[in-house]
Amino acid sequence: MVTIKDIARESGYSVSTVSRVLNNRRDVSPVAKKKIEQVVADYNFVPNNNAKHLKQMGSKTVVILVKGNGNMLFANIVEEIQCMVQRTQYTPVVTYLDESEDEVQHAIRISRERKPMGILFLGGAPDNFKREFDQVGIPSVLVTNQGKNFGVENLASVATDDVAAAECAVDYLFTKGHKKIGIIGGDLSFSYTSRQRYKGCIQSFEKHKMVFDELHNYSDARFSFEGAYQAMVNLMEKKPDLTAVFAMSDVMAIGAARALKDMGKRVPEDISVIGFDGITLADYYNPKLSTIRQQYKLLARRSVEMLFHMVDFADDPIHEVIPFELVTGESVRTI
CATH class of the missing domain: 1.10.260.40 (lambda repressor-like DNA-binding domains)
Incomplete structure (x- = not known):
């Protein structure tokens, strides 16, 4: 036959x-x-x-679960994914979650109620996947987080190496002569992405024979302008002699820079700032933001390709790491 x-x-x-x-x-x-x-x-x-x-008994939908409402990188990725999926026989359905919500519980409910062909997770926590993902039962791809070590089936992943990228950002500050460095990131108790990037920061400090004082040099916040603004205020109260700040997203970096300006500080003349993500706004901010650029178009394209291969041909899930780029920008100075 x-x-x-x-x-x-x-x-x-x-x-x-x-x-x-x-x-x-x-x-x-x-x-x-x-x-x-x-x-x-x-x-x-x-x-x-x-x-x-x-196959057609299920709905012709692909669900995109987005963790966090203010993530501009995710907004770019979602737009790319929607354009790609709309060119196929499937219909994209986007659902936004708070960054503290359990994305896998939502996926379980959606897979039972809507019976989509597959799910794309933008952001996720390992514990949630390890605990409950076996109940989802349909092909899925985790985007921007690595899922290779989650130990679950039906889950592919495509991501930037958050540890290496954060280490690169802090390395750049050290090469510019900075030693009094603060970090603004998410809540380390539940934000997997923040923990990965924090790990990279610590590796950089250790590489440069420096000790990082988390109590005084780390300030947590939601991944938002407002959250980072207040985190920067708190950081300056704890460590007023800082010369540089690494923010774990560009949105956070811009919120922090605004707080510094309102406190009478200049970026980068008084305090240098480097972000993470490489969103379009970073190129047009004044000063142009130094950042780690993620390849959002490639992340989007590979996530859709992986999902369709799992749905259409029952391919085994694969896990890919996409290269990042250090963008020097104008917001970090040499001291």
Whole structure:
């Protein structure tokens, strides 16, 4: 019996491309479509309609669970994902959660009520996945956090190495002569991303033979302008002789810079600031923000590709780490 793999081999195209043609998807070139349809006709190939029917019993939706309402990087990724999914037979459905909520509990409920084809998680906590993810039962991809060591099935991941990237940011401050460095990040008790980036900060301090005083040099906040503004005020009260600050997101960095300005401090003349994410606003902020740039378009594209391969071809989940870039900007000076 002729299979889809036989059609792929004879046509010279991948199984995924053949499947898209058979499902009348639009994301196939006219040349490929014509060639594959000719091979299908030559072999009198008939798709397995029973399997197709079973797949279609679920809804044609892909759920995007976004953890946090003020994350501008996530906003960029969501926009890219929506554009990609809308070009297929599936419909994207976006749900926003508070950064302290349990994303896996929401996924369990959504998978039972809406029966989506798959779920894309933007942000997530390992403990939630390890404890409950086996109840989700559909292909999923964790975006911007690494899930390789979560020990769960049906979960792929694509992310920046948060530890290495944060270490790079603090290294940059040290190379500019700074030693009195403060850090603004999330609540380390529940924010996995903050814990990973904090780990990178500590590695940088240790590399430079410096001891980090968490009590006086770390201030936690929500990932928002307002939260970071107050965190910067608190940090200056605890450590008024700071010369530089690493904020764990660009939104936090901009909120911190505004607080410094309102306190009569200049960036970078009095205090240097470096952020994380590389959002568009960072390029237009004054001064142009020094930051760690994540490749949000690549993160979005790979997450969708991974999910569709798991949904359409039952591929095993894979885990990828996407390179980051240090953007020197204008908000860090040499001392």
